[in-house]
Amino acid sequence: MSVVSAETPVWAHRTPRKRLLLWAGWLACVALFVWCWERMTQRTIWAFVWDAPTAAADIGSRAFPPRWSYMERLWAPLWDTINIATLGTLLGIMMAVPLAFLAASNTTPSRLILRPVALFVIVATRSINSLIWALLLVSILGPGILAGILAIALRSIGFIGKLLYEAIEETDISQVEAITATGASQGQILTYGIVPQVLPSFYGISVFRWDINIRESAILGLVGAGGIGAQLNSSLNMLAWPQVTLIILVILGTVVVSEWISAKVRHAII
């Protein structure tokens, strides 16, 4: 028989002191929220807010039905949009792949110089939104598709580069070791030991970025970088709501299709 004590043992997840602190923490959060709400709504004109449903209904009624005949003027910019996304992604991949190999700690040829440089380029391109890249490039190159492609490519470098170098760093060393042990050269170690391991991630990342780029390239036209966004911008300026509806529907359709393709491709690889 085991030892049976007189009292049932007591066990608590937290000590009383910790519980008290937890409650104080929650109280502070609520107080902060109330204070922020006060600050945020200081200059709100409530009449507009109460009016919002009516305003939305008004625009909605003017936006329907979509102006289907406008479609014939959308095919060309839609094609441009898809091309901007696709070419931009390809260009981005071409620049991101070498960067990723320079940035990954297990493949970089120089830890002290090249790796920090590559990491900086990846962070820098990633931290600037493609719309801002497009603004800059339109003012440098003038409006048009080229600015859009470059904007998408630049933004994609950071995204693809970062995910790819992480995939490279996560490769199984024993496979690399085995290839090294055969007397393979550096290039062969890379193509046999590492590339096969990161290839699925590479395809997955690329298709995922292409899918995101379709969405991003649809708005680049707002700043003059080509594609369907230009039509959206002018329709909005002319208050041509039925056209706006059609454009939004077209963008939605394109995004759904691209997402479907990207999901299919990723599923096929992994």
Added chain:
Amino acid sequence: MLRIEGLTKTYKTGDKALSEVSFEVPKGQVVGLIGPSGAGKSTLIRCINRLVEPTSGTVHLNDLNVTGLRAGELRRARRRIGMIFQEYALVERLTVMENVLSGRLGYVGFWRSFMRRYPGSDIANAFRLLDRVGLVSHADKRADALSGGQRQRVGIARALAQDPELLLIDEPTASLDPKTSRQIMRLIMEICRERGLPAIINIHDVVLAQQFTDRIIGLQAGRVVFDGPPSGLTETVLTQIYGEEDWTAMRNGAAEDAEAEAEEKAQAEKMLRAL
């Protein structure tokens, strides 16, 4: 054939993995390297082909001082040393054939290997080796579609594709079941005998080591504490290498397992008959 003198490895963390290890392996001898985890077995065989850089000491392969080689020469030396790994270390997403051919990487140029255009003689030899390890019909399967034992056979074929003068084998059976372990050990031994290949096998299964190898080297905390024939592994020696343990019981363990299995089977049959 292989001469190791005063090999010492101190890791950056200050851990001394090997200290003053010296021994020679003549042609055709298969050496079992035993010792507890962390004794430096893995480090020792990795120092021979310099996957791990030794801190001091020398490794001679015939008359070639491997420890003094520069990058290009080291690659040529590595071609002569085949290596077989614990977790097989195949390139999982490549086919069996590509994995075997990767043993030729030291002999072919970058583009040839990149385009998978290996010389006809290499391909013919790869098929011969796959036939030898009994996997010819699996040549175009991906490595990750094979079972553990099959993968290790591919690992053996890859090492042999190098046409090595020495085999380094790191825990070849650690990820395999007892039966497959024996088959793999038997295969390795047969191949070493056929080709007169010397080999160093890291192995933690003392019974397997004793049964299959020509000579045992016992490592303990980075030092050689035993070097002799398998029959010389007495209980005192094993205790010196591994610490206190009931060695006779371990040896009898295998036999007992078999007996227990037979008994269970008999019991089951009895129950079936009763039904």
